[in-house]
Amino acid sequence: MTTLLEVRHATTGYGTIQVLWDVNVTIPEGVTVGLLGANGSGKSTLLRAVMGLLPLWSGEVLFDGETINHWDPSRRVRSSIAYMSEKGVIAALSVEDNLRVGGTGLAAREVKAAIARTWDDFPILRERRRSPAGSLSGGQRKTLALAKALIRQPRLLVMDEPSAGLSPILVHEMVETLRRVRDQYFVTLLLAEQNSTVLDVAQQIVVLAGGRKGFDGPLDEFRSRTDVAAQFFGLSAPPDVPSNERPAND
């Protein structure tokens, strides 16, 4: 298996506040990686660094063996790394226009074909194609955000909390959709999550705690290791962690 994305000794933060401390992550092509961690553990910061939204203080991001530290976000997106933020959609634009924006830089014909493919893969979006994205329900918005990120048929899809704001039923649907999309689009997924239901889709788990990497290994091993749960909560986390942040098979 070839390595698709590699983060080497990533150290960064905001202003003078350091958030990530020497984080190493390797993502082989085709392996879905779940990035776990409590609030403030540095998940989103790591994703932002991968996407170029936040410069690294030191360390390196390699995509397909090439260092991409100096690439700006739009170049990374055009080079087959897609990003689905927590918000994910542009509320003022219609569903179809969101998809067209997702295809920026592609030839008009390719965008047309990609949108036609999207209508087949996500029929719910076709029904709402002219509605503003802001008028969609939470689940539909996530679907649109996913479809928008997939328009370019990226090799790597980076997702920040795909389950955030969804009801438990919709989270299960999201997991099913992610499985389907992964197989259909041959895309490698990197998901940052607090909700452990979503982990079902992952094959490799990376745990961040306090800006440092803790556990890193296959999903089965993660499940069998009870000591990792403490790491997942974050050692400094308050005792009254909301129940949906606990691993499901506790």
Place this chain on the structure above:
Amino acid sequence: MPEDDATPADAPPPPTPHDAAGADRTGRAAPSGRIWGLRAREGRWVRRVVPVVATPVLLFFAPHVYNNLAFLTTMVVYVVLAEGVNLLYGFTGYLPFGYVGFFGAGAYGASLAVVDWHVTGLVALVIGGLTAAIIGLVVSPLLRLSGAYFALATLAASQVLYYVVANEPWTYGESGMSLPEVFGATETYVIALVIMALALAVTVAVRDSRFGLSLRAIRSDPVSAAMAGIDVVRARTAAWFISAALAGLAGAIWAIMTAAFYAENPFDLTISVYAIVFALFGGVRTVLGPVIGTVVLYSLYQYIGISNPQYFELVYGLLIVGLALFLPGGLGSLVTGSAARWRRRRTRPVTGALDGAAPGGGTP
């Protein structure tokens, strides 16, 4: 209230076999998307070509209704400026209070080309547009700012330009500018109309193009737009240049019409304010909104402002306050709003669809 139509309670019932007949009875278009017997594609071209062609043609005959070419030409110049504001503010969200700087730059660029280089009128117009675009290049770092800071910084930049032009000998700052006759009055009006047609065509092109879509995405959410692969800085700068060049052309034809002026005339801040108010009154992000806004408000200015100046500010102020309170999208939103409501009624409601993603049958 227009919002009422948007509530789910108002949505039509689920479609039944009788629905198609029902649609015919009420005279609404069939689901094939025909409007007035036109296919969607043809309808789109009508929406593109009619504003660009019909507006100048209608205004071409305006002198038969109101024979005051100086007034009409100035009004058309304001339409161009309002479309320029529309492009910049409507599509990127940047409100340029110093927009007049481009107008002044265009006026002086064209005038100096005529006086010092003795170029022909049309060449002078092009030079006016280019001058404004070059000034736009010089001040383009201002696009790093946003909101009120951007508005104020452009205001300051236009004042810097004004003071330079008003004091330098090579711009005839002391003596004032005076041009020989370049075009006749009717000719000037027709050229102004051509420039306006160009401004309308540019607005239509931006509205319907992927470039315009990128701009709207940036306006709504710059970070998400960048994460979709849009080069935010480049798109904004392009809109800025287009808008500057339009103001430059407007300034150039104004200078040729006016023939004699001092720097304080084309750099008058009221020009910025009027262009912005006209565009907002008519409605930004529409093509005809700024045209309607300018024609209504500038005619009002001519009608009351000259005969009863004491009431003019009162009427103007009340109109603007009323509009801001009751129709924040401008007059144009009356049209686009009802069109959207009409489309909503035509589209079939979503039935029995799950809230989430695709149905389970989609798994391979």
